Amino acid sequence: MQIGITLGGTTVMESNNQNSSAINADWKISRVPMEKHPKETKIKIFENMISTSFSKCKPFLHENGNTKWWKINNHHLLKKVLFYCRLSDIVPYESSLYNSYYQYGYYVTGIKSYNNTQYFIYGIPGLYGIDVKPHFANCCWKSENNSGELYGEFGYWLVENEINL
Numbered sequence: 001m002q003i004g005i006t007l008g009g010t011t012v013m014e015s016n017n018q019n020s021s022a023i024n025a026d027w028k029i030s031r032v033p034m035e036k037h038p039k040e041t042k043i044k045i046f047e048n049m050i051s052t053s054f055s056k057c058k059p060f061l062h063e064n065g066n067t068k069w070w071k072i073n074n075h076h077l078l079k080k081v082l083f084y085c086r087l088s089d090i091v092p093y094e095s096s097l098y099n100s101y102y103q104y105g106y107y108v109t110g111i112k113s114y115n116n117t118q119y120f121i122y123g124i125p126g127l128y129g130i131d132v133k134p135h136f137a138n139c140c141w142k143s144e145n146n147s148g149e150l151y152g153e154f155g156y157w158l159v160e161n162e163i164n165l
Contacts, residue, residue, distance in 0.1 A: 035086070043118055043163065046085045047111060053077055059108045059123055059156060061145045067112040067121065075101055078109065087120070087163065096134035100124045108156060118163040123156035133157060
């Protein structure tokens with residue numbers, strides 16, 4: 001059964017522990033099936049679960065304000081959050097994501113809103129031209145300081161997925 005919590009009359013998620021290792025251990029939970037919530041509430045639940053599980057970050061020096069970013073240092077916890085929110089179809093099973101995760105110890109994720117549509121973004125860290133480009137069809141490069149595609153420049157391979165709830 002998918003469950004959520006009620007906070008001030010609105011169903012959202014909340015945790016008492018930053019970087020918790022188990023999804024149900026730290027959230028205050030009431031039994032409300034995820035599929036019974038409107039899309040906006042599901043997005044809030046998802047954002048709240050990400051925010052209470054991972055640290056916010058700013059992976060780019062110059063970024064417009066429509067994307068929220070988190071540093072993912074526990075891939076298995078993120079997979080649990082995505083599964084809980086019925087978003088497990090946006091978990092990429094790509095070796096470059098795992099290789100980068102083990103090489104750098106993290107990757108970033110973001111939620112971007114554009115024209116009333118939300119996108120979930122994976123940011124796979126790497127050095128341009130040195131680290132292997134992921135094999136995603138919709139993958140693009142963004143350097144940390146927006147300098148473009150300079151050899152050896154640190155940045156992220158970005159992969160966007162529309163959030164369909």
